[in-house]
Amino acid sequence: MDYRLLDVSIFQNLVTPFEGKKSREDEMDPVIILVEPQLGENIGTAARAMANFGVTDLRLVRPRDGWPSEKARNAASRADHVISKTRIFETVEEAVADLDMVYATTARQRDMLKTVRHPVEAAQIMRQTTEKGGKVGIMFGRERWGLNNDEVALANEILTLPVDPDFASLNIAQAVLIICYEWRMSGQDRKESLPFETPDVPRANKEDMVRLFGHLEEALDEVGFFRPPEKREHMVRNLRNILQKGDWAEQEVRTLRGVIAALQRRHERHHR
């Protein structure tokens, strides 16, 4: 009997409930809709951009070079889970039919009285919508000329990116990246959103610092650093202020005391 195989199947049974929960959470994430994308590479890099921020529902309306696309899968890097469940639609209307709120991304002003949102605002609005059980999506247009006005008219609001007007040249994957980044940020505490954080080590307390001061001052006294003697008080105060700025951890202060001790010993050897 292969115990490792058994272990795996037991483990799989155990994680099923969690996977169920996870897929419900996934349903809260926005749907990314690419309208008539031309290059498979761009579909793949968009999928990869999505996956970085945990967004996985990709829909394509009439991809020019057909589907499935080997180029898309290659460009997606490890985002196979996005590519595998990508769905294809004949019309934009069908692609957005189950959505409660849709953004149209556009890089240029349209002659429409539609509210224009910054990615931060749009992410917050989408988050509020999904928290009430709504399903949201973001439409991206063709590489060459974006969405047409009929497609924009299907959207609730317009989403645009704060690019330099003198050099606006984001490709689809870059636009997807920034919007998915803002989506992820909108749902998390900023600190918790990072994959790792500042090491949580004990800071040196004042006792540690006063010992460091004393040790350094002793070492400097040994080599006659504080000259003339009437300036010693001022020089000590100055040094203590300099050392305070380090805002060090306990172990860093220990390292520095080791440095001082080593320099003291060097001095002793020197004079032996």
Next chain:
Amino acid sequence: MDYRLLDVSIFQNLVTPFEGKKSREDEMDPVIILVEPQLGENIGTAARAMANFGVTDLRLVRPRDGWPSEKARNAASRADHVISKTRIFETVEEAVADLDMVYATTARQRDMLKTVRHPVEAAQIMRQTTEKGGKVGIMFGRERWGLNNDEVALANEILTLPVDPDFASLNIAQAVLIICYEWRMSGQDRKESLPFETPDVPRANKEDMVRLFGHLEEALDEVGFFRPPEKREHMVRNLRNILQKGDWAEQEVRTLRGVIAALQRRHERHHR
């Protein structure tokens, strides 16, 4: 004499002072340092990402395939102004020598007691530094394995991106894109940062809305919509609440009144 040519040269003289001002502003933008980038394409797409957010000072430490790079220039799309002034350095120390504060980007925890910052925080800190006249930079590592620990040790703080820990796969240009996006955001009012905004048209006031209500109710009275008559009051209130939700502009209300008028005429024709 070619007047158009003359106009151009006069115009160029006039804009010189502004261009001077602009280049001083540029000096406040962070420097992007790519350490031993392998592919010219990645240098080019990083330059393009920078240009979208007005960041133009790119420095390369020992690019693997040499410099200048045709591949970099092609991938930079229209960001020639970034590629043309890109500078090459032999060591990271030289590349950051004139900077007052440097961030090291890394996707994984290092065994160092260095503060880890989110892009939003890092952008704010860099902005504060530049406002006091300091010059800041952000280092990005090699495609394969990032920055080494000696390079990270040169930095003041660590910068990492809030990616999904289960799928962290940003390329250099994408990391540059998000950090430059946050840099641009940190210096601008969110609304002003967009290339265009929601059209500023007069909203319909209550008089416009009450006229719309009256017009629709009159048209519906003509076709006997409010039945039975004792329910009219409730139905009218309901309709008015529905129409209020549109939060329309004056010209949109005019369009709707045109729609109602057209339906009234159709009805009249029908009964003629």
